[in-house]
Amino acid sequence: MSFFENNTILISILSIVFLGSISSWGLSLEPDKITRQLIESRIKSSHTICVKGEACAKNAYIPPQADREPMAAAAIYKKYCTACHENGAFKAVKINDKAVWKKRLDEAKNGYKGLLEIVITGIGLMPPKGLCTDCSDEELEATIRYMVEFDPAAAK
Numbered sequence: 001m002s003f004f005e006n007n008t009i010l011i012s013i014l015s016i017v018f019l020g021s022i023s024s025w026g027l028s029l030e031p032d033k034i035t036r037q038l039i040e041s042r043i044k045s046s047h048t049i050c051v052k053g054e055a056c057a058k059n060a061y062i063p064p065q066a067d068r069e070p071m072a073a074a075a076i077y078k079k080y081c082t083a084c085h086e087n088g089a090f091k092a093v094k095i096n097d098k099a100v101w102k103k104r105l106d107e108a109k110n111g112y113k114g115l116l117e118i119v120i121t122g123i124g125l126m127p128p129k130g131l132c133t134d135c136s137d138e139e140l141e142a143t144i145r146y147m148v149e150f151d152p153a154a155a156k
């Protein structure tokens, strides 16, 4: 057998193997078998999101803030924030450090709203919401104002 003939046989065998595998790929990708349902079941998230008011959110945990009367800023400060802000524990801004509060307010993007965002997420050694986990945004913002604009004479 000449060298040329030998190679022809080899090429023929390779072609058969190659064509065979192409047709079997073809089979596994047969479009009729890939239904929309199958695709959706494969890309589906393992979580679902329920929005308040929807039937699926019926048993969802709702923070207790709805269950109590709104608290006054001074009361929230006394109950939650005083631990750090009264005497500057953990290097917190002291309640009557007017100059530092003013600087913080000036530096915050968007004024009080900016400070509110920082307090909600927490910063440095201050835990989220300054530990008042059931405080509403409005209550927190009022408390921040109370602290920034603190007037010792009015507090007595």
Ligand code: HEC
Residues within 6 Å of the ligand: 076, 077, 080, 081, 082, 083, 084, 085, 089, 090, 091, 092, 093, 104, 105, 108, 115, 118, 119, 123, 124, 125, 126, 127, 129, 130, 131, 132, 140, 143, 144, 147
């Ligand atoms: C466990 C201590 C702690 C408690 C409780 C706490 N804070 Fe703070 N707070 C800090 C510290 C520390 C900082 C300074 C963080 C920094 O600048 O790294 C701070 C900073 C702030 C700032 C300035 C944020 C800024 O970036 O300028 C505001 C506003 C604030 N606290 C509001 C509150 C309010 C309102 C409460 C109560 C609801 C509260 N904090 C409770 C420790 C505390």
